[in-house]
Amino acid sequence: MTLERARQLDATDPLRFARERFALPEGMIYLDGNSLGALPKATPHHLADVVERQWGQDLINSWNRHGWIEWPMRIAAKLAPIVGARPSELLIADSTTVNLFKLLAAAMKARPDRRVILTEEGNFPTDAYAAEAVASLMPGIRVDTRPKNELLEVLDGEVGVLFLTHVNYRTGARHDMVELNRAAHDAGALTLWDLSHTAGALAVDLNASEADLAVGCGYKYLNGGPGAPAFLFVADHFQPVLESPIPGWMGDRNPFAFAHLHTPADGIRRFLTGTPSILALAALEAGLDTFDGVRIADVERKAESLADFFLESVQALCGSQLMLPALCPFSDRGSHVSVGHPEGYAVMQALIAEGIIGDFRPPDLMRFGFAPLYNSHLDAWSAATVLSQILATRAWDKAHFRQRQTVT
Ligand SMILES: *Cc1c(COP(=O)(O)O)cnc(C)c1O
Numbered sequence: 001m002t003l004e005r006a007r008q009l010d011a012t013d014p015l016r017f018a019r020e021r022f023a024l025p026e027g028m029i030y031l032d033g034n035s036l037g038a039l040p041k042a043t044p045h046h047l048a049d050v051v052e053r054q055w056g057q058d059l060i061n062s063w064n065r066h067g068w069i070e071w072p073m074r075i076a077a078k079l080a081p082i083v084g085a086r087p088s089e090l091l092i093a094d095s096t097t098v099n100l101f102k103l104l105a106a107a108m109k110a111r112p113d114r115r116v117i118l119t120e121e122g123n124f125p126t127d128a129y130a131a132e133a134v135a136s137l138m139p140g141i142r143v144d145t146r147p148k149n150e151l152l153e154v155l156d157g158e159v160g161v162l163f164l165t166h167v168n169y170r171t172g173a174r175h176d177m178v179e180l181n182r183a184a185h186d187a188g189a190l191t192l193w194d195l196s197h198t199a200g201a202l203a204v205d206l207n208a209s210e211a212d213l214a215v216g217c218g219y220k221y222l223n224g225g226p227g228a229p230a231f232l233f234v235a236d237h238f239q240p241v242l243e244s245p246i247p248g249w250m251g252d253r254n255p256f257a258f259a260h261l262h263t264p265a266d267g268i269r270r271f272l273t274g275t276p277s278i279l280a281l282a283a284l285e286a287g288l289d290t291f292d293g294v295r296i297a298d299v300e301r302k303a304e305s306l307a308d309f310f311l312e313s314v315q316a317l318c319g320s321q322l323m324l325p326a327l328c329p330f331s332d333r334g335s336h337v338s339v340g341h342p343e344g345y346a347v348m349q350a351l352i353a354e355g356i357i358g359d360f361r362p363p364d365l366m367r368f369g370f371a372p373l374y375n376s377h378l379d380a381w382s383a384a385t386v387l388s389q390i391l392a393t394r395a396w397d398k399a400h401f402r403q404r405q406t407v408t
Pocket residue numbers: 095096097098124126127165169194196197217230
């Protein structure tokens with residue numbers, strides 16, 4: 001695991017052209033694209049155009065002239081090859097949390113014979129909150145939260161929805177989507193996948209794995225900008241039977257009829273609520289365009305190469321001082337690597353002071369996210385090298401590195 005090896009791997013990387021699409025700060029090694037994706041070079045100009053020409057000049061006409069009304073569906077279609085879905089099954093709307101709530105409630109309402117939302121311990125808190133909120137509003141429904149190894153055991157005729165995050169936000173552990181979809185269907189349950197740490201980093205295939213429902217984040221590997229709207233997926237054959245629990249006029253069959261009673265639109269548009277944020281959609285579109293001409297299989301292959309190269313470098317340089325994840329097959333992991341250290345917070349602050357940007361998740365995990373479109377093996381090598389120096393010199397052991405901030 002040498003500098004030379006990193007350079008060799010980068011020289012033969014089929015995605016090396018994609019890094020040019022991003023405006024990365026000079027001297028920074030950014031390994032937090034799993035929290036906030038980097039700024040695409042095209043975004044500022046595209047946003048300025050939408051603001052000045054479309055909003056500024058064409059004003060209300062833009063809903064028709066620039067097709068704003070179709071953007072939540074048109075832009076979602078760009079996700080189709082990234083998540084392995086048909087364009088008609090995808091929508092950009094709201095936040096991940098709101099979409100989770102909408103799809104969970106819709107699915108449980110469509111299965112009145114089922115009482116249980118089955119989910120996993122250690123999920124991202126907002127996912128658990130959304131599930132509990134749905135259960136608290138629907139009499140008789142409860143959430144059953146289990147460790148990963150118990151999920152199959154309790155997947156029975158009571159379960160309406162098996163609701164999982166594909167790649168765990170802390171540990172990076174990945175579920176087998178094909179196996180779990182099959183097991184859920186055998187039990188007569190639907191599946192809902194949170195793809196927040198998957199979309200844009202791994203070659204997920206919602207259609208081939210026969211997933212029913214999914215949501216995911218626009219501001220992580222999809223590079224849509226801070227607070228970008230999220231996406232949702234509803235398999236075509238479920239769309240006629242699922243209804244949003246937050247019906248809004250934008251999801252109505254005819255919003256401009258101003259009818260007193262709501263009739264859900266045909267197709268995926270029924271999951272829109274209120275007026276979409278056009279500026280946020282514009283930024284997300286520029287983010288999705290960074291995947292132009294990129295094969296998602298190459299993205300996953302590079303994610304594996306980066307994560308493995310980093311893990312092996314860290315193992316070689318500072319193995320004994322860190323709690324490293326077990327090196328399982330990549331099909332069981334995602335594109336971020338979490339390494340443990342009892343003073344992980346301070347170590348990460350010392351790394352950030354050296355221009356290596358990762359993040360920290362309590363109690364002791366340092367996360368290093370590898371975004372295949374713009375991270376290189378040289379980035380991974382540099383991060384491992386600086387980390388080993390910080391550990392060797394105890395450079396992290398300073399009061400200002402231990403001082404916790406609210407957002408890290
Ligand atoms: C990032 C993330 C979210 C974010 O939810 P928002 O409502 O978009 O803020 C949700 N779930 C998981 C698993 C995440 O990683």
